[in-house]
Amino acid sequence: MPKSLQPKVKQALHEIWQAETREDAYKAFDWFIKTYEDKYPKATLTLQKDREELLAFYDFPAVHWQSLRTTNPIESTFGTIRHRTKRSKSCLTKDGMLHMMFKLSECAQKNWRKQRGFDYLAKVITGVKLKDGIEVTADNQIAA
Numbered sequence: 001m002p003k004s005l006q007p008k009v010k011q012a013l014h015e016i017w018q019a020e021t022r023e024d025a026y027k028a029f030d031w032f033i034k035t036y037e038d039k040y041p042k043a044t045l046t047l048q049k050d051r052e053e054l055l056a057f058y059d060f061p062a063v064h065w066q067s068l069r070t071t072n073p074i075e076s077t078f079g080t081i082r083h084r085t086k087r088s089k090s091c092l093t094k095d096g097m098l099h100m101m102f103k104l105s106e107c108a109q110k111n112w113r114k115q116r117g118f119d120y121l122a123k124v125i126t127g128v129k130l131k132d133g134i135e136v137t138a139d140n141q142i143a144a
Helices: 006-017 022-036 041-049 062-068 072-087 096-113 118-126 137-142
Strands: none
Touching: 006 022, 022 041, 062 118, 072 096
8 A cells, every 4th residue: 555545544444433423434434445445455345344343332332432442451451461471481380370370460450440431331231222322212212
């Protein structure tokens, strides 16, 4: 991909996952495919194949979207463990390594902050229906 085109493609992709509603994301997605399909058929085919999975975060509370769009929580969780296990790889048995990883994660969790909107987690677990990050109730379902 030419360097001059990269900012335009990046901006078009951002318009998909930063859309306010799933409908707006679908429109941006369709525009992206139509615009870049001829030049980048493999990339657009991959996006089309995974469309629903890529936009699944619209089924969760809007306060969780920022965390769902990133892998940073996973990376930071295992950063401490990765740092320590590299240095002691050959010194431990499998059980000893698992025990050490568990203890390191226990220590690391003391520094974690709460998930934004953690009070919504119970609703997500119980299967409350959400549309574009907003809980669907009898009141707002009629208005929609």
